[in-house]
Amino acid sequence: GENVEQHPSTLSVQEGDSAVIKCTYSDSASNYFPWYKQELGKRPQLIIDIRSNVGEKKDQRIAVTLNKTAKHFSLHITETQPEDSAVYFCAPKFLRNTNAGKSTFGDGTTLTVKP
Amino acid sequence: DAGVIQSPRHEVTEMGQEVTLRCKPISGHDYLFWYRQTMMRGLELLIYFNNNVPIDDSGMPEDRFSAKMPNASFSTLKIQPSEPRDSAVYFCASSLYGGDEQFFGPGTRLTVL
Numbered sequence: 001g002e003n004v005e006q007h008p009s010t011l012s013v014q015e016g017d018s019a020v021i022k023c024t025y026s027d028s029a030s031n032y033f034p035w036y037k038q039e040l041g042k043r044p045q046l047i048i049d050i051r052s053n054v055g056e057k058k059d060q061r062i063a064v065t066l067n068k069t070a071k072h073f074s075l076h077i078t079e080t081q082p083e084d085s086a087v088y089f090c091a092p093k094f095l096r097n098t099n100a101g102k103s104t105f106g107d108g109t110t111l112t113v114k115p
Numbered sequence: 116d117a118g119v120i121q122s123p124r125h126e127v128t129e130m131g132q133e134v135t136l137r138c139k140p141i142s143g144h145d146y147l148f149w150y151r152q153t154m155m156r157g158l159e160l161l162i163y164f165n166n167n168v169p170i171d172d173s174g175m176p177e178d179r180f181s182a183k184m185p186n187a188s189f190s191t192l193k194i195q196p197s198e199p200r201d202s203a204v205y206f207c208a209s210s211l212y213g214g215d216e217q218f219f220g221p222g223t224r225l226t227v228l
Contacts, residue, residue: 032215043206043219044158089158095215102171103148103217105158 002027006090006106013080014114021109023090024072030092033066033073038108039086047088048075080113087111119220121207127226133195136223139188140209148208148217149182149192158206164190197227 003026013019023033034049050057050064050073057064061080066073073092077084087108120139128134140147148163162172167184175182179198184190194201204224208217 034216043221045219046216049215102163103160105150105160107157 002104004106010110012112019077021075025092029094032095035075036089121220131196136192138190138207144209146210150206151203153203
């Protein structure tokens with residue numbers, strides 16, 4: 001099965017700084033690369049995703065970059081705010097036409113943004 | 116749409132009792148996933164369904180766990196008998212077509228004493 005590793009496991013930044021979280025995966029067939037955010041006591045929610053035919057995607061202060069050759073993708077958050085404090089999960093998977101495929105979630109990165 | 120609905124939100128039971136968790140996916144979604152989240156093991160996929168058919172149950176921990184999806188709008192996860200190590204938050208999620216974005220329910224916090 002897919003081996004997924006996230007680094008770092010915890011990250012603390014000052015408000016306004018940038019944060020970068022990296023996800024490394026093992027299955028070269030993976031073609032869908034999402035990031036989920038889970039606030040304390042809440043459900044995980046998708047914040048951004050990318051497919052393998054694209055190298056980078058941005059949505060306001062967040063971006064995801066993909067390096068398929070090296071089998072890793074990263075979440076970038078700029079101008080961090082206290083409300084960005086949460087646990088972030090990557091969940092790469094192989095999407096097929098006939099089967100959604102299995103999601104393997106990383107262990108999560110706890111981001112703390114200090115005001 | 117109300118989103119994915121799970122019940123109960125909290126369940127406290129004693130070891131050996133049967134526990135049934137329920138999930139109603141978003142209308143029109145044809146994939147349904149059951150996850151378990153603990154501090155030690157993180158977010159684990161237990162089983163997922165496509166068009167009510169179980170596709171992969173390799174994450175189900177043991178025979179005490181079973182899941183069903185009798186129709187497109189309802190699924191259950193049953194634990195019988197329950198054990199203290201089953202204490203966790205159980206999430207149900209659903210997705211559309213190719214299963215990219217998953218929409219999670221609020222979760223059921225299970226405590227087995």
